[in-house]
Amino acid sequence: MEVFAAGEIPGFLHVSVGQEAAPVGLCAHLRDDDYIGTTHRGHGYAIAKGIDLKRAMAELFGKKQGFCMGRSGSMHLADMTKGIMGANGIVGGGIPIVTGAGFAARYRGTDQVAVATFGDGAANQGTFHESLNIASVMNLPVLFICENNGWAEFSSIRTHSKIEDIANRAAAYGIPGIITENDVLEIHDAVGEAVVRARNGGGPTLIEVKCDRWHGHYVGDAQKYRNRENIEAAMGKDCIKNFERLLLARKILTKREIDGIEEEIRSELAEAVDFARSCPFPDPSEMMDGLYA
Amino acid sequence: MKDIRYISAVNEALREEMERDETVFLIGEDVGHAGGSFGATRGLLEKFGPGRVLDTPISEAGFTSLAAGAASCGLRPVVEIMFMDFVTCAMDSIVNQIAKMRFMFGNQYTMPIVVRMPEGAGLNAGPQHSQCLEAWFAHVPGLKVVTAATPYDVKGLLKSAVRDDNPVIFIENKTLHAVKGRIPEEEYLIPIGKADVKREGRDVTIVTVSRMVSESLLAADSLEKEGIHAEVIDLMTIQPWDRETVYGSVGKTHRLVVAHEGVKQFGIGAEISSAVTEEIFDELDAPVIRVGAPFMPIHYSLEKACVPGARDVSAAVLAVMGRPSSEERNRKP
Numbered sequence: 001m002e003v004f005a006a007g008e009i010p011g012f013l014h015v016s017v018g019q020e021a022a023p024v025g026l027c028a029h030l031r032d033d034d035y036i037g038t039t040h041r042g043h044g045y046a047i048a049k050g051i052d053l054k055r056a057m058a059e060l061f062g063k064k065q066g067f068c069m070g071r072s073g074s075m076h077l078a079d080m081t082k083g084i085m086g087a088n089g090i091v092g093g094g095i096p097i098v099t100g101a102g103f104a105a106r107y108r109g110t111d112q113v114a115v116a117t118f119g120d121g122a123a124n125q126g127t128f129h130e131s132l133n134i135a136s137v138m139n140l141p142v143l144f145i146c147e148n149n150g151w152a153e154f155s156s157i158r159t160h161s162k163i164e165d166i167a168n169r170a171a172a173y174g175i176p177g178i179i180t181e182n183d184v185l186e187i188h189d190a191v192g193e194a195v196v197r198a199r200n201g202g203g204p205t206l207i208e209v210k211c212d213r214w215h216g217h218y219v220g221d222a223q224k225y226r227n228r229e230n231i232e233a234a235m236g237k238d239c240i241k242n243f244e245r246l247l248l249a250r251k252i253l254t255k256r257e258i259d260g261i262e263e264e265i266r267s268e269l270a271e272a273v274d275f276a277r278s279c280p281f282p283d284p285s286e287m288m289d290g291l292y293a
Numbered sequence: 294m295k296d297i298r299y300i301s302a303v304n305e306a307l308r309e310e311m312e313r314d315e316t317v318f319l320i321g322e323d324v325g326h327a328g329g330s331f332g333a334t335r336g337l338l339e340k341f342g343p344g345r346v347l348d349t350p351i352s353e354a355g356f357t358s359l360a361a362g363a364a365s366c367g368l369r370p371v372v373e374i375m376f377m378d379f380v381t382c383a384m385d386s387i388v389n390q391i392a393k394m395r396f397m398f399g400n401q402y403t404m405p406i407v408v409r410m411p412e413g414a415g416l417n418a419g420p421q422h423s424q425c426l427e428a429w430f431a432h433v434p435g436l437k438v439v440t441a442a443t444p445y446d447v448k449g450l451l452k453s454a455v456r457d458d459n460p461v462i463f464i465e466n467k468t469l470h471a472v473k474g475r476i477p478e479e480e481y482l483i484p485i486g487k488a489d490v491k492r493e494g495r496d497v498t499i500v501t502v503s504r505m506v507s508e509s510l511l512a513a514d515s516l517e518k519e520g521i522h523a524e525v526i527d528l529m530t531i532q533p534w535d536r537e538t539v540y541g542s543v544g545k546t547h548r549l550v551v552a553h554e555g556v557k558q559f560g561i562g563a564e565i566s567s568a569v570t571e572e573i574f575d576e577l578d579a580p581v582i583r584v585g586a587p588f589m590p591i592h593y594s595l596e597k598a599c600v601p602g603a604r605d606v607s608a609a610v611l612a613v614m615g616r617p618s619s620e621e622r623n624r625k626p
């Protein structure tokens with residue numbers, strides 16, 4: 001966020017701060033050959049699925065070494081070698097594509113699973129409903145992960161849905177609908193069952209994670225539509241700190257070890273930023289390369 | 294007269310039309326409480342209430358066809374699509390339904406609906422947030438397609454679009470939102486279907502729309518220094534386009550360049566160029582040249598390299614005049 005604010009990253013930046021539990025709890029169950037398709041708010045999943053931070057950061061900077069050759073930026077992180085199919089800038093656009101990845105796995109007879117992640121706002125697109133129904137009738141190995149952070153851009157979920165729980169929509173398509181809090185272990189348990197079911201031919205699952213968006217829709221959003229209390233309440237719920245407390249209480253990690261991990265991550269990020277800075281922009285003479293195979 | 298920004302001129306047009314006609318209502322994502330993602334509808338919810346300024350779920354297909362139904366039953370919806378790119382989610386609604394409903398059902402009703410959307414690159418927003426897709430809509434019988442390059446134009450044209458009894462695809466431009474211009478205090482309308490000569494000239498005609506209007510005017514300034522007097526025509530309405538003004542100008546200059554930001558291949562320049570060739574070929578002293586984007590999705594970090602600008606227009610004019618380009622002139626013998 002600091003690097004974006006300094007003007008080094010062009011375009012829009014949508015961050016997942018406050019919503020870290022779902023990517024971690026989910027991706028712990030996924031193999032490199034499992035597929036994931038994300039959204040404009042997809043950095044968390046890309047990192048948890050194992051994207052190389054340097055080349056991801058280079059993409060944010062629009063540099064040649066970025067995963068998308070600097071063509072697409074933050075809203076479209078992708079690394080097919082890790083099953084990261086690509087983040088989508090069209091709300092609801094990725095859900096049926098991931099359903100297609102699940103279809104491909106079933107078609108080839110593998111036990112891979114495909115995971116579509118999206119927000120509460122996207123659950124109002126036709127593509128969401130069509131995909132759940134198709135995955136259900138075709139019995140596809142797909143997980144639909146809805147991060148319900150209560151906001152779609154500048155609108156509260158209360159203004160765009162009469163039901164509070166998106167997971168209830170699963171019933172309309174005859175598939176399991178599960179709700180979890182923004183807690184990494186709870187998510188891990190729920191996803192674990194759904195992944196096993198999908199790998200064994202048991203079909204799709206919709207999992208709704210109740211979480212909070214700490215920041216604005218995009219970095220720089222002044223959030224005039226949101227009151228102080230709502231923002232403070234969101235920031236009061238920190239899934240990372242909660243997990244740290246648990247690890248300390250159960251004596252799994254010491255404070256020093258946790259600080260050490262944080263330090264490691266910070267230096268990895270700093271390295272990624274340095275790498276991205278050092279990369280060249282793509283050459284205009286190559287900007288069209290590969291439009292057709 | 295007063296100074297106003299483009300986006301505020303949009304706002305004034307909507308406000309005035311809603312005051313004038315209570316069947317006019319606004320619908321789209323974040324148009325109400327947030328006042329629009331780019332601020333076009335700011336203050337209108339407060340003034341007209343939630344019955345006439347409707348925030349929708351993210352459901353472009355659903356709310357665009359809802360507007361179609363409402364229009365066929367006598368209301369005048371103004372739909373906002375947040376970025377032109379997202380209109381693809383409502384293409385059945387616009388192409389199969391809105392454009393054809395009146396015709397298909399034997400002219401039993403009118404379809405007075407406006408679908409507003411901002412187009413264009415300029416925000417480094419990448420391949421799915423930067424497109425200019427006006428040529429698609431101009432290809433669909435039943436739709437009118439309007440663009441606006443200045444605050445004055447956008448206000449007068451949008452008011453006319455709201456009053457039109459036909460569906461109008463109304464294309465704004467993200468890079469113009471903050472541009473300031475002069476408009477009268479009193480009410481005015483700009484007719485749909487009429488082009489505007491933004492600059493007179495005798496040597497070459499540049500037909501253009503939207504962001505490329507100001508780029509073409511810049512090009513005309515620099516060409517003036519080389520002794521070339523370019524006439525710049527802002528087409529404003531792309532469908533139906535003003536043949537009379539364009540043909541009149543080409544009849545005077547005998548040379549034509551068509552410039553737009555959308556992809557050059559199969560773009561609106563192709564239509565204008567071939568119509569001119571078909572209908573007034575004898576007036577031309579040189580082949581028509583088109584300026585448009587290369588045939589590729591918009592690039593994130595090289596955005597500037599894949600949208601045309603004033604320099605491309607100048608180069609096209611020099612070519613159509615049979616003059617060497619500046620590069621050719623600078624080349625050492």
Ligand SMILES: Cc1ncc(C[n+]2csc(CCOP(=O)(O)OP(=O)(O)O)c2C)c(N)n1
Pocket residue numbers: 040041089090091092118119120121122123149151152153213217322351353375379382
């Ligand atoms: C088809 C389409 N419509 C609208 C938008 C603009 N838009 C981008 S993100 C967003 C809100 C998405 O909300 P949600 O799905 O809840 O995801 P969150 O941002 O909360 O993660 C909107 C409306 C878009 N990108 N695509």
